[in-house]
Amino acid sequence: xxxxxxxxxxxxxxxxxxxxxxxxxxxxxxxxxxxxxxxxxxxxxxxxxxxxxxxxxxxxxxxxxxxxxxxxxxxxxxxxxxxxxxxxxxxxxxxxxxxxxxxxxxxxxxxxxxxxxxxxxxxxxxxxxxxxxxxxxxxxxxxxxxxxxxxxxxxxxxxxxxxxxxxxxxxxxxxxxxxxxxxxxxxxxxxxxxxxxxxxxxxxxxxxxxxxxxxxxxxxxxxxxxxxxxxxxxxxxxxxxxxxxxxxxxxxxxxxxxxxxxxxxxxxxxxxxxxxxxxxxxxxxxxxxxxxxxxxxxxxxxxxxxxxxxxxxxxxxxxxxxxxxxxxxxxxxxxxxxxxxxxxxxxxxxxxxxxxxxxxxxxxxxxxxxxxxxxxxxxxxx
Numbered sequence: 001x002x003x004x005x006x007x008x009x010x011x012x013x014x015x016x017x018x019x020x021x022x023x024x025x026x027x028x029x030x031x032x033x034x035x036x037x038x039x040x041x042x043x044x045x046x047x048x049x050x051x052x053x054x055x056x057x058x059x060x061x062x063x064x065x066x067x068x069x070x071x072x073x074x075x076x077x078x079x080x081x082x083x084x085x086x087x088x089x090x091x092x093x094x095x096x097x098x099x100x101x102x103x104x105x106x107x108x109x110x111x112x113x114x115x116x117x118x119x120x121x122x123x124x125x126x127x128x129x130x131x132x133x134x135x136x137x138x139x140x141x142x143x144x145x146x147x148x149x150x151x152x153x154x155x156x157x158x159x160x161x162x163x164x165x166x167x168x169x170x171x172x173x174x175x176x177x178x179x180x181x182x183x184x185x186x187x188x189x190x191x192x193x194x195x196x197x198x199x200x201x202x203x204x205x206x207x208x209x210x211x212x213x214x215x216x217x218x219x220x221x222x223x224x225x226x227x228x229x230x231x232x233x234x235x236x237x238x239x240x241x242x243x244x245x246x247x248x249x250x251x252x253x254x255x256x257x258x259x260x261x262x263x264x265x266x267x268x269x270x271x272x273x274x275x276x277x278x279x280x281x282x283x284x285x286x287x288x289x290x291x292x293x294x295x296x297x298x299x300x301x302x303x304x305x306x307x308x309x310x311x312x313x314x315x316x317x318x319x320x321x322x323x324x325x326x327x328x329x330x331x332x333x334x335x336x337x338x339x340x341x342x343x344x345x346x347x348x349x350x351x352x353x354x355x356x357x358x359x360x361x362x363x364x365x366x367x368x369x370x371x372x373x374x375x376x377x378x379x380x381x382x
Contacts, residue, residue, distance in 0.1 A: 018085040020048050023055060026079050033068060039076070047213045051205060053087035055080055058213050061093040069093055092216035116223060116253070119153070119230045121367050123286060124249070124257040126278070128270025130239035133291040134260045135163035136337050137327070138236040140353075141258065143344035144360025146191055150231040153186065153193040155222055157248060158238045159214050160207050162198030169340020174199050177226050184225050190345040193228060195221045215247050222252070232367070240270075241277045249281045255367055256286035258324065258359075263290055263311040271312070275319065286363050287322035288312050295329040322366070324359045327352065 024040055032042035039045055039059070048057040059076060061069035073091050080089035116122065125138035139154065146152045156164035165171065174184045174195075186193035197217055201207065209217070227233075235252070238245055249257075257278045261271035271288070278285060290312030295304045306329065316323035333343050333352050344353045 018050070018055070018083050020050065022083060023048060023050075023057075023080060026083055027076065030072075030076060030079060033065065033072065039072075047209060049208070049213075051201070053085060054090065055086055055088070056090045056092070056213075058216060059091050059093055092213065092220060116227065116233070118227055119233050121232045121255040122235060122253055123232060123363065123367070124235045124237050124252075124254050124278075124283070125260060126237040126245070126257055126274050127239050127260045128241060128272065128274040130161075132239075132260050132262050132271075133327070134239060135167060135236050136333065136342075137258070137260045137289055137291055137356075138234050139164065139167045139337075139342050140344045140356040141360055141363065142192055142232075142234040143190060143342055144353075144357040145232050145234070145364060147344065147348070147357055148360060148364060150364065151229055152191075153227055153230045153233040154195070155233060155235045156194070156196030156198060157218055157221075157235050159197050159209065159217055160238065162196045164194055164196045164236060165198040165203075166340060167337055167342060168192075168194055170194060170199070172199070174225075182224065186225050186227060190342070193230070195225045197221060215251075218248060232364070241273045245274075246277060246281070249278060249283055254283045256284040256363075258286050258363065259288045260291050261288060261312045261315070262292045262307045263305070263309050264307045268311050268315055271315065275321075285319075285321040286366055287324035288316040289324045289327060289359060291327045292329040293326035298331070322362065324362050325355055327355055 024045075027045055028038045028040045030039050031037075032039045032044060036042045044060045046058045046060070048055070059069070059073055061073075070093070073093055077089045077091045080086055080091070125134055125141060127134040135158070142152050142154050154164060154168075156162045168187075168189045170187050170189050172187070174187050177183045177185050184195070186195050187199060188194065197207070207214075235248070235254075237248065257274075259271055259274055259278075261268055275285065275288075290310075292307055293305075293312075294309055295306050296302070297304065313323045313326075328351075330352055332347070332350070336343050336346055343350055344356050347353055
């Protein structure tokens with residue numbers, strides 16, 4: 001539960017570790033940039049979270065003075081780490097761009113993933129709503145790309161409901177690396193590198209964070225990880241089209257997006273919202289996947305269109321983007337996903353693995369062929 005406290009800060013309650021007042025008292029000893037009092041009175045500290053002795057909070061940064069703010073970040077972390085009872089302090093920099101500069105800063109440079117050294121293509125797997133199998137599609141797409149001999153990584157961008165640790169069957173925490181241990185090594189399974197907030201928090205711990213904290217966490221998960229040379233990074237986007245999704249789409253140099261939907265009209269309505277969001281920020285659409293497209297009875301062999309059929313294909317044809325394929329509803333896929341044994345890696349000869357590999361081949365052909373249809377900017381008069 002969130003509780004308002006003095007200085008306008010919003011903080012999350014906790015049961016262990018030092019008090020927030022003790023942390024604030026320590027932070028008040030640190031001068032703010034430009035001599036504006038201390039960093040607390042200057043309003044630079046927000047969203048303090050204490051969990052089992054680990055302290056996380058945001059430090060507002062001026063993008064024009066990033067080097068100075070990084071030095072201040074180190075000073076702040078050292079101060080909080082010195083408080084009795086603190087096991088680890090994690091300070092995330094949040095930076096709000098000036099109006100008029102966001103679009104220029106967000107625009108990716110053609111042909112490369114700016115800001116993520118060594119990563120050739122970044123692609124998003126997204127949906128307009130949850131529960132359509134987006135994460136299952138993302139992991140099997142990544143493994144399909146891996147089966148082609150490509151170097152693949154996965155970023156789990158769903159901070160509130162991370163799925164990749166479960167789907168990959170990964171546990172434990174990532175190793176620290178770099179100067180003063182401020183960077184992380186990605187965890188690896190099935191030859192794919194993975195970064196997720198789920199590796200840093202307990203499985204049942206709710207992420208009671210506001211937008212700036214979420215975006216700072218995602219920035220760290222993307223840019224403060226020691227990724228190897230990578231051909232494709234698959235980003236499992238949060239469901240929906242809220243602030244986190246829009247900011248990721250604007251500030252991450254995406255080469256394209258894959259939309260996942262089920263066939264029924266209700267899911268397609270939400271999928272259109274995701275499609276339109278990517279269009280508005282000029283992210284190319286790699287295509288649409290119809291998940292849970294139909295079910296074939298394992299006893300009688302009869303096919304059942306439980307959620308209808310063909311809606312995603314019709315939508316793709318209507319808006320002129322590739323239809324990547326139909327993925328049937330299947331018990332084995334669900335069981336393997338729950339056990340951390342994704343079907344492409346553990347049942348490569350199965351029908352579903354073949355479908356996912358075909359989707360991966362289409363995506364890679366589009367990325368390498370450059371056949372990406374970016375929507376032309378529209379001028380409207382109001």
